[in-house]
Amino acid sequence: MPSTLSRRDFLKIGGTAIGAAVLGEFIPPWVAEAARANGLLDATLSGYIPSMCEMCVWRCGLLAKVVSGRVVKLEGNPDNPHSGGDLCPRGQSGLMNTYDPDRVLTPLIRVGKRGEGLFRKASWDEALDVVAKNMLDIRQKYGPEAMIFSTTHCLSQTQFENLLNGFGSPNYGTQRSLCYNAMIVSNMVTYGMQEPDRKYDDLKYIILTGRNLMEAISTSETSALSHAVDRGVKLVYLDPRFTKTAAKASEWLPIRPGTDLAFHLAMLNVIIGEGLYNHAFVSSYTSGFDKLISAVAQYSPEWAATLTEIPADTIRRIAREFAAAAPYALAHNGWRTSNFTNSFQTERAIAILNALVGNWGVAMFTASGESNGPLGVPPQPPYPRVSAQRLDGIPWKYPFVPLELGVFQELREAVLSGTPYQAHGWLIARQNPAMSLPDRGRTLAAFAKMDFIVTIDILMNDTSWFSDVVLPEASYLERYDPLNIVGGKAFLRQPVIQAQGEGKSTLWIYKELGGRLGLGDFFQYADEEDFLKQQLAPLGVSLDQVRQQGYVDLPVTASPATPSWSTPSQKIELYSTTLANGGFSALPQWEEPLTPAAGQFYLLTGKVAQSTQFGTQNNQLLHKYSDEPRLWMNPVSAQKLALADNDWVEVTSLAGKVHVHLQVTEAIRPDCVYLTPGYGHLSKGLTVAYGIGACDSDLHVTYTDPVSGSQALSQTFVTVKKI
Amino acid sequence: MSVIQHHAFLFDATRCIDCRSCMVACSVENKIPVDKTRIWVAGVGLMGQFPNLSRASMVYHCMHCNEPDCLSACPVGAYTKRPDGPVLYNPNKCIGCRYCMNACPFGVPHFDFDKGLIEGAFIDKCTMCPQRIDIGLEPACVATCPTDALMFGERAELLSYAHDRLAAQPARYINHVYGETENGGTSYLILSHVPFNELGLPNVPSRPVKEVSEEVMGFTLPLAFGWGAVLTAVAAGVHFYNQKKEADAKKPAASERPAEGPQ
Numbered sequence: 001m002p003s004t005l006s007r008r009d010f011l012k013i014g015g016t017a018i019g020a021a022v023l024g025e026f027i028p029p030w031v032a033e034a035a036r037a038n039g040l041l042d043a044t045l046s047g048y049i050p051s052m053c054e055m056c057v058w059r060c061g062l063l064a065k066v067v068s069g070r071v072v073k074l075e076g077n078p079d080n081p082h083s084g085g086d087l088c089p090r091g092q093s094g095l096m097n098t099y100d101p102d103r104v105l106t107p108l109i110r111v112g113k114r115g116e117g118l119f120r121k122a123s124w125d126e127a128l129d130v131v132a133k134n135m136l137d138i139r140q141k142y143g144p145e146a147m148i149f150s151t152t153h154c155l156s157q158t159q160f161e162n163l164l165n166g167f168g169s170p171n172y173g174t175q176r177s178l179c180y181n182a183m184i185v186s187n188m189v190t191y192g193m194q195e196p197d198r199k200y201d202d203l204k205y206i207i208l209t210g211r212n213l214m215e216a217i218s219t220s221e222t223s224a225l226s227h228a229v230d231r232g233v234k235l236v237y238l239d240p241r242f243t244k245t246a247a248k249a250s251e252w253l254p255i256r257p258g259t260d261l262a263f264h265l266a267m268l269n270v271i272i273g274e275g276l277y278n279h280a281f282v283s284s285y286t287s288g289f290d291k292l293i294s295a296v297a298q299y300s301p302e303w304a305a306t307l308t309e310i311p312a313d314t315i316r317r318i319a320r321e322f323a324a325a326a327p328y329a330l331a332h333n334g335w336r337t338s339n340f341t342n343s344f345q346t347e348r349a350i351a352i353l354n355a356l357v358g359n360w361g362v363a364m365f366t367a368s369g370e371s372n373g374p375l376g377v378p379p380q381p382p383y384p385r386v387s388a389q390r391l392d393g394i395p396w397k398y399p400f401v402p403l404e405l406g407v408f409q410e411l412r413e414a415v416l417s418g419t420p421y422q423a424h425g426w427l428i429a430r431q432n433p434a435m436s437l438p439d440r441g442r443t444l445a446a447f448a449k450m451d452f453i454v455t456i457d458i459l460m461n462d463t464s465w466f467s468d469v470v471l472p473e474a475s476y477l478e479r480y481d482p483l484n485i486v487g488g489k490a491f492l493r494q495p496v497i498q499a500q501g502e503g504k505s506t507l508w509i510y511k512e513l514g515g516r517l518g519l520g521d522f523f524q525y526a527d528e529e530d531f532l533k534q535q536l537a538p539l540g541v542s543l544d545q546v547r548q549q550g551y552v553d554l555p556v557t558a559s560p561a562t563p564s565w566s567t568p569s570q571k572i573e574l575y576s577t578t579l580a581n582g583g584f585s586a587l588p589q590w591e592e593p594l595t596p597a598a599g600q601f602y603l604l605t606g607k608v609a610q611s612t613q614f615g616t617q618n619n620q621l622l623h624k625y626s627d628e629p630r631l632w633m634n635p636v637s638a639q640k641l642a643l644a645d646n647d648w649v650e651v652t653s654l655a656g657k658v659h660v661h662l663q664v665t666e667a668i669r670p671d672c673v674y675l676t677p678g679y680g681h682l683s684k685g686l687t688v689a690y691g692i693g694a695c696d697s698d699l700h701v702t703y704t705d706p707v708s709g710s711q712a713l714s715q716t717f718v719t720v721k722k723i
Numbered sequence: 724m725s726v727i728q729h730h731a732f733l734f735d736a737t738r739c740i741d742c743r744s745c746m747v748a749c750s751v752e753n754k755i756p757v758d759k760t761r762i763w764v765a766g767v768g769l770m771g772q773f774p775n776l777s778r779a780s781m782v783y784h785c786m787h788c789n790e791p792d793c794l795s796a797c798p799v800g801a802y803t804k805r806p807d808g809p810v811l812y813n814p815n816k817c818i819g820c821r822y823c824m825n826a827c828p829f830g831v832p833h834f835d836f837d838k839g840l841i842e843g844a845f846i847d848k849c850t851m852c853p854q855r856i857d858i859g860l861e862p863a864c865v866a867t868c869p870t871d872a873l874m875f876g877e878r879a880e881l882l883s884y885a886h887d888r889l890a891a892q893p894a895r896y897i898n899h900v901y902g903e904t905e906n907g908g909t910s911y912l913i914l915s916h917v918p919f920n921e922l923g924l925p926n927v928p929s930r931p932v933k934e935v936s937e938e939v940m941g942f943t944l945p946l947a948f949g950w951g952a953v954l955t956a957v958a959a960g961v962h963f964y965n966q967k968k969e970a971d972a973k974k975p976a977a978s979e980r981p982a983e984g985p986q
Contacts, residue, residue: 073751075866086869092747214740219869226738226870232892242769244740247778254774609742620757621750625743634773666773 040547045069050077050550052484052493054476055090055097056612057153058082058218059484061550062091064477064496071095071477071497077550081220081487088217089610093621097458098475098497102618102687104460105501108470114447115466117684122469124502124512131427131469132516134452135167138425144168145388145421148411151429152176155481155493156506158372159523160429163510165383166519170390171423175436176405177709182337185400185708186347189576190355192566194402197365198330200224200233205325207236207318209260209350211334214245216607218335234325236318238263240604241632241674242667251318254669257602257714258340258593259308264331264349265590266304266312267319268296271356276323281358285563288575288587292352295587326357330364336607338710341703342591348576349588355572360563373485374554376537378524389420398709399582407709409702412437415446425452429506430473434462434682435614438700438711439655456509459618460685474503480528481507483535489551490539492532507531584707594703596671596717601637603653603716604674605696614678617689629676629693630663633720636670638662643722651675651694653718654701658694662720673720675699730808730856731878731910732865733885734781736766736922737895738872741780745864745873752852752863759835761849762864765923779915781922782864782873785810785831785849786902787910790931796826801846808878808910809851819845828906828927851910878910885914907931 041047046067053060053074061080065073074094078085087094107127112118122130138146149164150173151157164172176184184194198221200206206228213225229235229248237249238260246252255263271277272293282289301312301319308315322329331353337343354364389396391414392407401407412433415423426447437443447453447466455464456471464470473479478499483490499505504512511523525531532543539552546552567573580586596602610626611617617626631651633643643649645664650657651673658680668674679693703712746762755761766780791810794802801816802823812832823832823846832848852862856875860866865875874881885900901919902909905927915922928935 072754073863085866087744087748087867088869089742089744089747092744092751092867095751214742214870217742217869222740223869223871226740230738242773242776242778244742244778246776248737248740252774252776609740609744621747624750624757624760625746636773665769666771666776667769669773 041066041069048075049494049496050079050492051477051496052080052481052491053083053087053091053094054154054493055088055094055616056218058220059155059486059491060087060091060219061491062087062094063550064095066496069497071098076219079489079549079551080491081489083219084223086219086223088219088222089625090217090612090616090619090622091219093616093619095477096619096621097616098477098500100459100618100620102459102685103475103500103503104458104464104470104472104685105503106472107502108472110468114453114468115444115682117460117465119470124504127469127471128509128512128516131454131471131513134454134468135425135427135517138451139167142422142424143388145170145386145391146424147171148173148391148415148423148426150174150408150411150426150431150433152431154430154506155484156510158482159507159510162380162522163427163514163517163519165386166514166522167517168384168386170386170388171392171411172390172403172406173392173408173411173428173431173433174404174406175408175431177401177407177409177704178338178436178438178711178713179336180334180338181401181405181407181708181710182339182343182347182705183333183335184402184405186344186351187333188402189400189567189578190348190351190573192573193367195333196367198332198363199365200228200330203228203233203328203330203363205234205236205322205329207238207322207329207331208245208249209238209264209332209334209346210339210606211332212239212243212245212606214248215243215609216335217609234321240602240669240672241606243606244609246667253308253310253314256307256309256669257604257672258342258595259304260339261342261346261349261588262299262304262307262590263310263315264346264353265296265299265588266301266315267322267331267353268292268349268356268588269299270301270316270319271323271353272296274320274323276320277356278326278358281360282356285358285360285565285571286355286574287569287571288573291575292587295589299590322353323357327359327362329357329359330354336713338705339712339714340593341705341710341712341715342593343710343712344705344708345585345588345591347708352574352588355574360572366563368485368487371485373490374538375483375485375490375535378531378534380522380524391415391420391423392709394709398706400578400584400707401709405709407704408433409437409704409711410709412443412446413702415449416442418449422449424450426450427454427456428463428467429456432457432461432463432614434466435678435695435697438697438702438713438716440695440697441656442702443697456506458503459615460683461615462682462686465683465685471509472501472503473509474499474505478503479505479507480532481505482531483546483552485554488554488556490535490546490554491551492546494547494550579707594715594717600717600719601633602672602714603651603696603699603718604668604672605677605713606674608676611676611678614681617678617681617692618686620688623688627676628661628663629679630661631694631720632663632665632668632674634668634670634672635664635666638664641720641722643720647722649720650723651699651718651720653699653716655716656698658698659723660694673718727856727877728807729878729910730851730875731787731881731912732784732851732862733874733876733881733912733914735872735874735888736779736781736913736915736917738870739780739782740870740872741768741778742869744867744869745782748863748867749849752855753850755847759847761847766917767921767923770917770921777917779917779921781913781915781924783829783831783923784864784911785851786829786906787849787851788906788931789909790907790934792826792828792906792932792936793823793832795936796822798822805853809853809856811850811853812846812848814845817845821846826932828925828932830925878912881912885912888914904929907934
């Protein structure tokens with residue numbers, strides 16, 4: 001690359017310029033004393049402040065450009081391995097979430113009926129007192145287990161867990177079972193870790209199974225894949241839709257939904273049958289290979305061809321090519337893997353495929369995970385003992401699902417059935433079950449059974465709309481969060497502007513609420529900065545230093561010379577003794593998925609680059625550049641149903657029906673339809689998003705995989721007719 | 724890093740994933756109203772029939788021509804071409820005539836029909852973010868591109884990099900760098916895997932429209948004077964002929980007239 005083209009150099013120059021400005025001419029004041037001391041902003045309240053994105057869960061590093069105390073632009077922070085100087089459209093639009101005119105900026109207490117949208121403003125003291133009183137009343141009447149706590153994937157999650165565990169409830173709702181339970185549980189039984197790290201640098205062959213990385217953007221990984229494609233990697237992509245990832249693939253295989261498992265079983269069959277596996281790696285580092293041989297002998301490419309509708313020769317050729325490219329070959333284990341009830345088996349087959357070709361240490365690595373590393377933790381007492389069963393069936397119904405993952409849809413079902421006991425209260429932080437859980441009608445019915453619901457969010461989301469109290473969170477550009485460890489550095493999220501209205505950080509909210517619940521000992525920090533100082537204490541680094549740089553380097557830890565896996569056999573378990581002991585199949589096996597009846601379509605879901613789950617559709621900048629969320633249908637099917645592009649259609653499933661515009665497109669199999677998730681909002685407090693599109697959760701039928709607890713999000717079948 | 728003499732973009736359609744991060748970044752950086760945009764997606768998107776499909780799109784900026792037609796066409800000098808690349812527009816000079824829109828072979832300048840004359844800013848287009856490049860930053864769109872489909876730098880170096888890519892992966896690309904010669908060369912260079920017209924790009928001759936029109940317009944004075952001279956000569960000829968004819972006619976008539984006169 002010519003010198004002037006080097007993006008890193010360019011950004012470094014930019015960074016140097018910024019750095020020089022910071023060290024040079026900065027003088028007070030700013031919104032906070034510390035920023036003044038740091039000189040992050042100049043006399044005109046302008047400058048760049050390093051922080052961290054929260055438009056999705058990838059947590060890219062950012063540099064926020066502030067002018068006159070207002071954030072005007074966000075840049076990727078080149079020092080952060082997750083952004084590498086880039087931001088995706090959501091990251092770029094982040095300031096519009098902060099400046100959304102629909103922000104909830106004071107605590108609200110409901111005055112009308114639930115779902116009517118009538119609230120009155122309240123002070124923090126009053127709102128927190130109301131919340132604490134209701135929670136304590138519920139605990140007194142029904143026991144602490146009658147309170148459900150749910151939140152997902154945020155940096156203050158440890159403090160949320162203090163609230164949950166300190167209160168004494170076992171009922172923890174995350175959204176994992178609607179996302180990646182199948183992948184995590186399969187990796188845990190196979191590799192003894194939740195998700196091995198991946199590297200694309202040296203790869204020659206990549207198989208993506210429904211992993212739409214060019215639209216479900218994780219900035220650094222999307223970038224790495226893109227550069228691999230640029231280098232000429234062979235990219236095989238399985239998806240019933242021609243996504244933007246399919247457009248970049250060397251080979252797109254429009255596989256029949258629910259049969260990814262058959263494809264990968266046939267891959268194992270060929271690689272073992274033809275002796276293409278890495279003999280040395282398999283014998284040294286895996287266990288149960290001999291049992292696997294007989295288990296996959298029946299799964300020939302010819303057998304898979306009839307199920308997948310991919311020719312047997314193609315499967316055989318890809319298996320050979322994949323093995324020949326090994327160890328520079330990766331079968332990506334996916335991200336949102338909750339597709340069919342057999343998705344756990346699919347994930348197991350993919351995990352084993354990688355092990356057979358011995359790509360460990362080249363394509364896959366020991367997970368760095370999200371541990372606290374060498375950071376300090378505020379002192380806290382032990383949690384009270386919890387004797388009540390979890391409503392979501394862990395572990396009594398789902399023994400292999402980790403406690404922090406949960407089975408969210410089962411939690412909702414337990415609320416409806418009142419078994420094993422009735423829940424009465426729900427505290428929901430930065431989560432929107434009214435949109436995320438399948439079968440929205442049932443979720444709203446579960447809300448109706450609650451004596452008390454409180455939500456914490458920056459917007460009046462659809463769940464807040466049905467809540468009794470809404471607590472306004474400061475946006476990610478307005479608050480501190482606990483540190484985040486990425487690639488040997490601990491990154492800081494810090495306020496780049498003063499919180500608008502009365503928005504507060506969840507570190508503050510949990511502490512204040514905890515205090516009122518008598519749980520003050522679990523929140524032993526004076527404020528957010530004190531929390532961070534306690535985290536930094538073991539490193540001997542001041543918060544001001546970290547604020548200046550945006551991160552702190554952590555002491556280098558030596559990686560083990562030989563790979564090790566935390567499984568019972570200390571090896572990669574092709575045959576899982578854990579699964580066998582639990583009464584499940586110890587080897588991957590074919591499980592026939594449900595199929596649509598005549599006249600029905602598979603209802604597919606999947607991300608677009610311009611939105612994250614259910615929280616960004618109200619962002620005016622993203623809305624501006626988003627496509628209308630219409631129902632995709634192949635022209636062959638549309639013709640059969642006498643439907644034309646842009647027709648207004650009714651889509652009906654076992655769970656419900658929605659009305660939406662039709663998009664006739666070649667980019668989907670004729671037996672499938674696709675709906676962009678995250679639309680069809682119920683809250684009229686979302687003035688941009690309300691009234692746009694339809695909600696796939698109105699259609700999704702609840703099916704749970706018995707091993708991983710995954711909700712099968714593509715196992716819903718629909719009919720479509722013109723209205 | 725040396726100072727860049729001639730800034731240019733290089734857009735590689737094979738790398739673009741149509742995520743629109745560039746568009747959002749541009750809107751924020753340049754404070755574009757929510758219902759307007761300076762960058763847009765051109766091209767057909769999806770091509771072919773299931774399952775033989777391909778996709779192509781490109782993010783359309785100003786081409787920042789070496790010989791900008793907008794500038795030539797503007798009667799009030801609202802456009803300037805900076806020697807280091809950017810074609811800039813000054814709304815304070817603009818009278819809203821929209822000649823630039825007609826002149827631009829790429830259809831770039833767009834008119835703000837929502838505003839009246841008094842409200843100013845009539846035309847909008849990409850500026851190459853001079854507020855950023857002048858302090859050593861890439862334009863907002865380039866800086867954020869997650870797949871490096873947009874690159875930025877010295878035009879000559881980008882061109883040689885583009886040609887290296889064409890040579891290294893001939894099967895991947897159409898063998899041409901669009902913008903190298905189009906309209907006399909542009910500061911927005913494009914590599915593509917599909918014919919350029921499928922990206923929404925026009926077939927523009929190498930010779931800049933401006934140069935052609937200047938040459939044509941160069942004939943105006945000689946032509947005007949020449950034609951004037953011819954017409955004058957013709958008019959003079961006709962005049963003298965008529966005079967002569969009149970004079971000739973008068974001779975016999977002169978003899979008649981006295982005869983008629985008294986009648």
